[in-house]
Amino acid sequence: MADPSFFKNCGPFNLQAIADQTGSNLFNSDLADIEIRDVAPLESAQEGNLSFLDNPKYKDDFQKTKAAAVILPEKMVGLAPKGAALLVSENPYKSYALAAQMFYPEEFPVAKISDQACVDTQAKIGKGCVIEACAVIKNGAQIGAGTWIEAGAVIGENVQIGKNCRIGAGATLSHAVIGDAVRLYPGVRVGQDGFGFAIDPAGHIKVPQLGRVIIEDHVEIGANSCIDRGAGPDTVIGAGTWIDNLVQIGHNVKIGKGCVLVAHCGIAGSTVLEDYVVLGGQVGVAGHLKIGSGARVAAQSGVMRDIPAGEEQMGSPALPKKQAMRQVAALKRLTEGAKNE
Numbered sequence: 001m002a003d004p005s006f007f008k009n010c011g012p013f014n015l016q017a018i019a020d021q022t023g024s025n026l027f028n029s030d031l032a033d034i035e036i037r038d039v040a041p042l043e044s045a046q047e048g049n050l051s052f053l054d055n056p057k058y059k060d061d062f063q064k065t066k067a068a069a070v071i072l073p074e075k076m077v078g079l080a081p082k083g084a085a086l087l088v089s090e091n092p093y094k095s096y097a098l099a100a101q102m103f104y105p106e107e108f109p110v111a112k113i114s115d116q117a118c119v120d121t122q123a124k125i126g127k128g129c130v131i132e133a134c135a136v137i138k139n140g141a142q143i144g145a146g147t148w149i150e151a152g153a154v155i156g157e158n159v160q161i162g163k164n165c166r167i168g169a170g171a172t173l174s175h176a177v178i179g180d181a182v183r184l185y186p187g188v189r190v191g192q193d194g195f196g197f198a199i200d201p202a203g204h205i206k207v208p209q210l211g212r213v214i215i216e217d218h219v220e221i222g223a224n225s226c227i228d229r230g231a232g233p234d235t236v237i238g239a240g241t242w243i244d245n246l247v248q249i250g251h252n253v254k255i256g257k258g259c260v261l262v263a264h265c266g267i268a269g270s271t272v273l274e275d276y277v278v279l280g281g282q283v284g285v286a287g288h289l290k291i292g293s294g295a296r297v298a299a300q301s302g303v304m305r306d307i308p309a310g311e312e313q314m315g316s317p318a319l320p321k322k323q324a325m326r327q328v329a330a331l332k333r334l335t336e337g338a339k340n341e
Contacts, residue, residue, distance in 0.1 A: 072088065142161065280296075
């Protein structure tokens with residue numbers, strides 16, 4: 001249950017309203033007017049709560065749940081406990097997310113520029129913005145309407161930020177153009193120098209990093225992630241891409257739309273990720289590679305070669321999934337044979 005000290009519940013809602021909002025079909029049409037007061041996990045849900053089932057692994061929790069209603073796929077309707085109202089969905093997790101947003105919508109502060117913020121007179125601030133204490137908006141920066149700059153964030157000279165964005169506390173942006181509805185979590189660093197230098201025994205020579213960072217619409221970037229600006233070409237993050245906490249993206253990297261990068265990934269310079277690529281946690285990707293559209297890479301893999309579109313790879317060095325699993329099985333047989341000698 002959400003702690004009311006931190007989260008404001010906007011319920012209750014009746015089941016029909018929830019079904020309409022989440023794209024679900026109410027299996028028990030006679031229960032349309034039942035009021036739901038909150039959302040909760042299957043194992044802790046009580047009367048008046050809504051939960052969901054997406055993974056068969058949790059079918060035992062489902063059969064024991066006390067939830068008043070459950071969102072679930074059609075194939076699991078037969079497992080339902082007696083008395084539970086059912087909302088049938090093709091994508092139960094998505095439907096649950098939409099329901100949870102009904103009960104706990106994101107709150108936006110009243111538009112205000114704090115007296116303790118430092119906003120340059122040459123900066124342009126759109127209507128309805130929130131700029132919190134100790135935020136710094138430098139010369140020539142442009143902040144779109146309805147954008148929220150949290151405490152201590154620093155927006156560098158001539159940085160452009162679109163409408164309805166949220167820039168987290170302590171984040172810093174330089175040499176960047178940001179689209180609409182982008183969220184950067186606390187501590188994000190966008191537009192710092194790329195790791196570019198000429199190696200010389202007498203002392204390495206820094207290569208000026210003359211590109212920008214372009215972040216397209218509806219991107220989320222997790223806390224303390226770093227995105228370096230390009231060395232000449234721009235670093236680009238495509239629309240709808242979600243990046244977890246503590247991710248490093250090097251200079252000149254191009255990331256397509258709808259990609260997912262899980263925590264601790266590192267992508268070296270000039271690599272291209274096409275649309276809808278998924279990188280599991282702690283994946284490392286070498287520079288100047290191309291990962292094709294829809295490719296998926298398992299956690300802790302090391303990518304050293306291009307990956308074709310749609311392929312799943314794993315391991316270090318990363319290999320097609322079946323090949324990698326055969327190698328693991330062969331190694332297991334070898335080690336077991338050695339034990340028996």
